[in-house]
Amino acid sequence: MNTSTAAPTRAGFVAIIGSPNAGKSTLVNRLVGSKVSIVTQKVQTTRFPVRGVCMDGQSQIVLVDTPGIFTPRRRLDRAMVRSAWNGAEDADAVVHLVDAHAEIAVKDGTAKAAEKRCADDTATIRAALKSSGRKAVLAMNKIDLVKRDALLALTNDLFEEGVYTEVFMISAHNGSGVDDLKHHMSSLMPEGPWLYPEDQTADLPVRLLAAEITREKVYLRVHEELPYAATVETTSFKEAKAGAVRIEQTIYIEREGQRAIILGKGGQTLKWIGENSRKDLIEILDRPVHLFLHVKVRENWQEERAFYADLGLDFDV
Ligand SMILES: Nc1nc2c(ncn2[C@@H]2O[C@H](COP(=O)(O)OP(=O)(O)OP(=O)(O)O)[C@@H](O)[C@H]2O)c(=O)[nH]1
Ligand SMILES: [Mg+2]
Secondary structure, eight states: OOOTTSOOOEEEEEEEEOSTTSSHHHHHHHHHTSOOSOOOSSSSOOOSOEEEEEEETTEEEEEEEOOOOOOOOSHHHHHHHHHHHHHHHHSSEEEEEEEHHHHHHHHHTOOOHHHHHHHHHHHHHHHHHHHHTOOEEEEEEOGGGSOHHHHHHHHHHHHTTSOEEEEEEOOTTTOTTHHHHHHHHHHHSOBSOOSSOTTOOBOSOHHHHHHHHHHHHHHHHHTTTSTTTOEEEEEEEEEOGGGOEEEEEEEEESSGGGHHHHHOGGGHHHHHHHHHHHHHHHHHHTSOEEEEEEEEEOTTGGGOHHHHHHHTOOTTO
16 A cells, blocks of 8 residues: 555744744744733743744644844843744744834834834844854734835845745734745644644643743733833642642742832732733633732842743853
């Protein structure tokens, strides 16, 4: 019997790189079809590479969502930038995701400071790709927010640099163009057995994923007041009655004065964070969740080696 006509299985890694806020985590979640990486309106949300698994026919695409690449200042920034590039180096294919809306605003002269920084980062990434000789797929994101003419002009400019093999126009937000990008990614995957079981979507340890979900809520709620000062750790994850899980987490802040911000008036802010995190966790874990949040001061968490090791980041960069 000849079985050679069956399509071979393929599997590999695709790194998604791009400036902070380009929409990398949104794209990964959309491709995977569930939330594996947290998303906020704040830049530098993703702190360490998060893997999401997406199937396309006989191909398994392991997406590596990387921290936004930017000009590093703090130790945490440097570690994040390094891990983003490592993710790209180890991958079978690289997708450079560009926030088309921000880039066009820069060209028009209507950009805010954050959008200008974002365009600088795009240039840095392009230059780094060029000097490394590494080819990437260009994906123009947020096309739901831009005019077609401006988008085409911008894409032409970027493409001319010669570092991209292909270009896709997408909206990670509403899904437009994302399937075409997915099919292209799957054609780039090497032949071989799948790396994860077919029904697995994430490989983040569940305690870490749970902590990330709460960190997302902290960011969403207090991002103006607490820029990057908070981090979340799951301290206990235990089976409870009736198939439920009991999760205890600590939100670490850097100064006692920040406690009032996290708690909010009459504890309202912390309550909101807890309620919304629990709602997501119930959906993701598909079981009842009892969530207990504590707030503690840990002045120097950004300088603690253990914190980096837990996230797979390199402390000494
Ligand atoms: N309108 C629109 N907004 C989008 C799109 N994709 C992402 N966003 C929004 O852009 C913001 C940033 O999205 P993220 O997915 O967190 O971006 P990121 O690239 O992972 O950011 P970092 O982790 O900080 O590097 C969020 O507010 C998203 O909702 C899109 O296609 N259209
Ligand atoms: Mg992200």
